[in-house]
Every structure is written in structure tokens, then in C-alpha cells.
Amino acid sequence: MPEIDEITLLDAYRMMRTIRAFEERVHEEFATGEIPGFVHLYAGEEASATGVCTHLDARDTIASTHRGHGHCIAKGVDVKAMMAEIYGRGTGSCRGKGGSMHIADLTKGMLGANGIVGGGPPLICGTALAAKHEGAGGVGVAFFGDGASNQGTTLEALNLASVWHLPAVFVAENNGYAEATSSSWSVACDNIADRAAAFGMPGVIVDGFDFFAVHEAAGEAISRARQGGGPTLIEVKLTRYFGHFEGDQQTYRAGEVTHARENLDCLLRFRARVTERDLLTDKQLDAVDIEVDALIDAAVAEAESAPRPDPGDLATDVYVTY
Amino acid sequence: MARTISYREAINEALAQEMERDPRVIIMGEDNAGGAGSPGEDDAWGGVLGVTKGLYHRFPGRVLDTPISESAFIGAAIGAATRGMRPVAELMFIDFMGVCFDQIFNQAAKFRYMFGGRAITPVTVRTMYGAGLRAAAQHSQALYPIFTHIPGLKVVLPSSPYEAKGLMIQSIRDDDPVIFCEHKMLYDTVGEVPEESYAIPFGEANIVREGGDVTIVAFGRMVGTAEQAAGQLAGDGIECEVIDPRTTSPLDADTILESVESTGRLVVVDEATPRCNMATDVCALVAQEAFGALRAPVRMVTAPHTPVPFSDALEDLYIPDPQRVANAVKSVAGWKR
Ligand SMILES: Cc1ncc(C[n+]2csc(CCOP(=O)(O)OP(=O)(O)O)c2C)c(N)n1
Ligand SMILES: [Mg+2]
Numbered sequence: 335m336p337e338i339d340e341i342t343l344l345d346a347y348r349m350m351r352t353i354r355a356f357e358e359r360v361h362e363e364f365a366t367g368e369i370p371g372f373v374h375l376y377a378g379e380e381a382s383a384t385g386v387c388t389h390l391d392a393r394d395t396i397a398s399t400h401r402g403h404g405h406c407i408a409k410g411v412d413v414k415a416m417m418a419e420i421y422g423r424g425t426g427s428c429r430g431k432g433g434s435m436h437i438a439d440l441t442k443g444m445l446g447a448n449g450i451v452g453g454g455p456p457l458i459c460g461t462a463l464a465a466k467h468e469g470a471g472g473v474g475v476a477f478f479g480d481g482a483s484n485q486g487t488t489l490e491a492l493n494l495a496s497v498w499h500l501p502a503v504f505v506a507e508n509n510g511y512a513e514a515t516s517s518s519w520s521v522a523c524d525n526i527a528d529r530a531a532a533f534g535m536p537g538v539i540v541d542g543f544d545f546f547a548v549h550e551a552a553g554e555a556i557s558r559a560r561q562g563g564g565p566t567l568i569e570v571k572l573t574r575y576f577g578h579f580e581g582d583q584q585t586y587r588a589g590e591v592t593h594a595r596e597n598l599d600c601l602l603r604f605r606a607r608v609t610e611r612d613l614l615t616d617k618q619l620d621a622v623d624i625e626v627d628a629l630i631d632a633a634v635a636e637a638e639s640a641p642r643p644d645p646g647d648l649a650t651d652v653y654v655t656y
Numbered sequence: 657m658a659r660t661i662s663y664r665e666a667i668n669e670a671l672a673q674e675m676e677r678d679p680r681v682i683i684m685g686e687d688n689a690g691g692a693g694s695p696g697e698d699d700a701w702g703g704v705l706g707v708t709k710g711l712y713h714r715f716p717g718r719v720l721d722t723p724i725s726e727s728a729f730i731g732a733a734i735g736a737a738t739r740g741m742r743p744v745a746e747l748m749f750i751d752f753m754g755v756c757f758d759q760i761f762n763q764a765a766k767f768r769y770m771f772g773g774r775a776i777t778p779v780t781v782r783t784m785y786g787a788g789l790r791a792a793a794q795h796s797q798a799l800y801p802i803f804t805h806i807p808g809l810k811v812v813l814p815s816s817p818y819e820a821k822g823l824m825i826q827s828i829r830d831d832d833p834v835i836f837c838e839h840k841m842l843y844d845t846v847g848e849v850p851e852e853s854y855a856i857p858f859g860e861a862n863i864v865r866e867g868g869d870v871t872i873v874a875f876g877r878m879v880g881t882a883e884q885a886a887g888q889l890a891g892d893g894i895e896c897e898v899i900d901p902r903t904t905s906p907l908d909a910d911t912i913l914e915s916v917e918s919t920g921r922l923v924v925v926d927e928a929t930p931r932c933n934m935a936t937d938v939c940a941l942v943a944q945e946a947f948g949a950l951r952a953p954v955r956m957v958t959a960p961h962t963p964v965p966f967s968d969a970l971e972d973l974y975i976p977d978p979q980r981v982a983n984a985v986k987s988v989a990g991w992k993r
Contacts, residue, residue, distance in 0.1 A: 370968055371790035422790070422967035433792045433966030449794030451724045452755065484723035487755060512724055513686065514700045519693025520723040588695035642969035652962050 350380040353404040364580040376404035378575035381600035383408035385548025393472030395461035397454030402447025409444040417633035423640035430643040452485030462500035471560040481512020492533040501559035514586040527569035542572030543598040664843040666817035670824035684720035685746025692721040726756035737779035750785040764833040765808030788841040796964035798928040804904040815879035817847040822856030839877040859906035867895030871915040874925040885981035920951035921988040930958040952991035955984040
């Protein structure tokens, strides 16, 4: 396994820890009725967004899903603006017009969470095509779920990416469920990654609780794409800690969340590994915890007191010119 | 006292009664049962908002969960309909028509005509529409005018539990493809619904309230909005006739025209965006067929020409409300040349 330097490791921990704290807090605030609309939380899946996005830079674009907060944070979207967006405030990333399901920041290469399952993969073929034209080695990364892996748009995008030999990486986050439906039922083959063969690209399976495993697999796929080697399909196996959306009673599940939280959790495993190998100290990690918790507290406080959008905003931004 | 149930329960009851009556009726959709292949409860969801709850155990083998593959399963429902089944497929949100529209408008809608009248496609697509749940731009649209535009499709907009049950039963029995549009903000509304099975014929408007001064034509959830406005206006001495067309295709032009012949004034309330929607359609009808009766310009109360915003502060402005309807009515009632 390639060496990862101390700064990258600390950044990765901060990223995962920020996603976790953000989601746990949104979960609490949602329960108080403060947050409107549909909210899908990414807690438990942090190692996937982080393991992939630590390889990305300003040349690269990602597309996300309805469960998009983690991808946004990992691609560098401002956490306070995200929180304000979820609260529907004028100071939000999308000025209150998008909400949880549509957080985006194109200046950061984040093409949006997405309300349409399978909406992202075709778009990433386009950003990868643009990156190819630019010739600077940029890549496009589409995150999508096991459920989305059954959508025609996703399957078409995989084929197109291969046919056009695009610098694209398709990250299938298999958390076992699409809403209440098990992926073992909805995905007809054993693994989503098995489908890669049908599209003439490499397919790999990684443990989504293990930051290092995701980081390694994503690193290979991304550098291959940067060097003109074409697309890859990575299946990341993981568990979502909360319901499909906030309010889901989850009667379709068994005890897998408790098991995952106690035995597999990406943050616990990361900490154990880096401290055992003397890569980082508990003290360094604890300092990050404190810093992150303060950031999330501030984000919520600022979001709560931020102004709502101006009534005049209703009719703006439909077109550039009209 | 007559029995009252919710809009959600009314749809569920209609599905159950038709499944009981006719073994060719099957239902399908994402998590219409819920829990397929998972370790916990079967029928865990009964649809994302619980409309199909309980049918899975009552009708074994006839409630099919689907992968997230709308083109495939809506297409499959259409194909099964051509072989004599009566499928009711759920397109969870009307906004998702984007990923499966070909099967609906190029396939189902065209078969009868293209095949020279030698096909029937008795499929029902149930779908949820409308703003109000802070569900933002891709889960809140009122896209029924797009379906209404397509010859070969019938389009149904139940405004109450009573309408929901009777129109669902008619949809299933109807030999043409039907798009059954359920407003997400109406599921918990309660109203009187007969226990026995009944079908409400398509193309027959309901006159919700009689009045001689101004005709208000309203669709789906907007029927309730128009009724509220009419109640308010009665206090000001303006009597409104509120018409619920119940189906946009076919459209009961006669009832609308007769009303305008007597009131001479028309306001149309439509939650859809304002270009090429039901409001423009009804206004054009009246301008063409009842021009001589008009005593004031027609008025349209619609959403603005924008996507649906997320923030409650903006979404509340987006949705036509009773005040806007009342203002429009007053402007036509008091109109002077
Ligand atoms: C085209 C489309 N169909 C259905 C939905 C409703 N829906 C939202 S999320 C979801 C499940 C997605 O499952 P998966 O892709 O596995 O992602 P996860 O929620 O597990 O992250 C469904 C069915 C949608 N938003 N878009
Ligand atoms: Mg999933």
C-alpha cells in the first residue's frame, strides 16, 4: 500500500469527521422540526467520499446523489453555506433555492447533489469529455447508489464512457438498500462491479469502511483516467447509519447498523490504524475533533439566524438572459 | 353519518376493490410493498407515502416491487396491458417522467392510432405531483399539462378523497392509458367516501359550488384553494361558480362554457407554470367558444414561470393561494371597459 503523508492523513480524518458531525447534527436538528424537506444522510459512508476525493483537485468534477452532503464536503464545498442551504436560507450554497438534495458549487467542481436517481453518471461523461478537451489531466467522478446502478441512464453512461474512452470514474456506493429494497434483490448479478466487464472497463470491489482501501482503489482508477487509460467502475460496499430519509422507520432492516457502528466504523478504524502505526497521534486527532465540532456548532448557529431568501428571489436565476 | 376516509385511503381502497373484482389488475412500483430481499418486514413501506400499504399481503403475487428502472417497469406495465392485463404502475414523483417518458408518450399513447384502432392499452400510471412539501425543483412540479398535450393519454386530477376513489376505479376499468395524478399535499385530507365501489366517468366536471357572478375553473389541489377564495368572496357579495373538471383529458368543455355563458367572467386556477398549461387551454377554449358571453377579460392564476424553489419563504409565494384567486375574481367582477 502506498505511503500517505501526514498532512493528507490529517486532512482525510478531518473530512470524514466533518461529514460525520455534519450528518449527526442534521439528524438531531431535523428531529426538532427546524429543517424542511427531504433529507438523506451519508453517515457511515464517509470513507467512500473521502477516499476518492482526496485524490481530486481543481481540474476535476464530481456528480453526487440525493445523499450528497458527504460528497459536497469532500469536494470542498463550504460547510456553513451547506448548512444554511439545508435550512433554506438566503446565505446558502444555492441561496435557498435548492435545499439538501441540490447542494452544488461549480467553482469547486461539485456538480450537485441530485434529486433524480441516475441523474449524475451521464453528466460526468460530459465533464470528462470537457476535461479531455482541456488536456490538463482532469477527470470526472460519478457517485451513485446500488439503486441507481439499475437505472438506464447509469448503464448508458458506463457504455458511453468506455466507447469514448473518457477520463471518468464511476463509484457505485452499495449500502445494501435503495429505500427499503435490498440490493441483493434489485441487482441481478452478485456484484455491481461485475457489470464493468459488460462495458469493457475494469471493475473493482472495495470495503467502504476502510479509508485506505478506498483511497488505494480510487488512486489507481483516477491516475489511469488522468493518463488516458479510460474509465473504471468501483463498487464500494458500505452501510448507511440512518434511514433512507429522515423519518424512515426502517422496519425492513435487521441489526446491521449497530454491528457496523461498533465493529466496522470508518472513523474508529482509521484512528486505530494511524495510531497503531504511529502515523498520527490521538492528540492530533482529538484536536481535529474539537475543531470540527466547533465548526458545526457555528454552522448551525449561523444558519438559524441567517435571513430567508428575499421574495424577489423567486423569479430570478431562471435564465442568464431572457 | 357517512363514512370519512383520507385521500390516501381512498386510493388504496379503490386499488383493493378493483384487485378483488378483477384478477388482471396488478400493481407495481418502487417499494410499492418495500423490503424486497431485506432482512426485516415485508411490505415495509407500501409506497413512499404509504398509498399501497397492505395490498402486498392481501393479493399475493400481484404487488410487484421494482428496481429503480422506470423505463423498464413502466414499459413492462404498458406491454402487459396490451396482453389484456390491467396494470397500475407507480411513477413515484411525476418529475421522474424524464427517465421513462418514451414508453408513455411514444409507445402507450400511440398504439391505438398507429395500429389502426386494433389495440387497447388499459394501463394506469399513478404519480404524485405538486408543490408544498419543500421538496424542491425535481420533486414538486405540476407537469400534468405535458401529459394532457399528448393525444392518446387520458389525464386525471382527483381533488378530494371521493374523486380519488371513483376516478381510480374508472382509470383501471378504462381501456385507454391513464395518467392518474395525486397531489402530495392532499393525501391526508379527509372526506366522505362510499364504501361500495363506484366509478366516476371521465370528462364530466363537478360543479363544486354554484354562483352567478364569476366562473372559477380549478384543477387538482387548486379546487380547494378556489373554494376557500369563493367562501371569502361570498362575504363580499361576489358569488362564484367553482368548477372542478376532474380530468384534463378529456376535458368537459360544455360545463365550463355553460357556466361562462351565464356568469360572463372566468378565472382559471392552475398550479402548473403559466406557459401552455391548463389555464391557457381553458382560456383559449372560452375565448374561442364563448367570446360573446364575456363581460371581462379572462384571468389566470398560476405558478410563476420558474422552477419550484426549496425555501419555504419562496415556495409559499410560488403556490397560488386563496388571496391571489380572490384578487383575480375581484378584478374581473369589477372590470369596466
Ligand atoms: C428517477 C428516480 N426514481 C426514483 C427516485 C426516488 N428515490 C430517491 S432515492 C431512491 C433510492 C436510491 O437508492 P440508491 O441508489 O441505492 O442510493 P441510496 O439512497 O442508498 O444512497 C429512490 C428510489 C428518484 N429520486 N429518482
Ligand atoms: Mg443504496
